[in-house]
Amino acid sequence: MEREQLLGLYDWDMGVCFRHPGEKTDTTVVKTLQLQAGPNEQIRACRDCILAMEAARRAAAEGAGIPYTPGCAGDAF
Template sequence: MDSEILSLYTWTPGVCFRHPELSETDTVKVKTLHPRSSPDQDLRVCRRCLLALEAIRRAAAEGAGDVYEPGHVAE
């Protein structure tokens, strides 16, 4: 199932915001921040972190009685 979820996203090299100390790896953009005093900044996550975020979404959907549909972390 994990590989199916990961295949729903477009991966590009970047730095995961959850552990920026690691080197560049495949990441996906999950949000763009628009700070007033600096240029826009994309928040990117690695594969492991994306799966963690999908698990949070799945639990929230199940808790609310909604249908979980993977592939929408960035929405």
């Protein structure tokens, strides 16, 4: 799958990437933490981090011999 096709599977909005907290950029939600007190917390990732996460998920799925499904970077694989 091409880079832009993969990134197109996500909804993008301005935010702060969990790996690059000092920069505000295009990000997507990869997880939502359900907190006991206070509002839920969204964990966001930038485009470069999504591509890295998807590559790691693909490699893990291939290593485990299971199908890889793109578009779920916050999931194990």
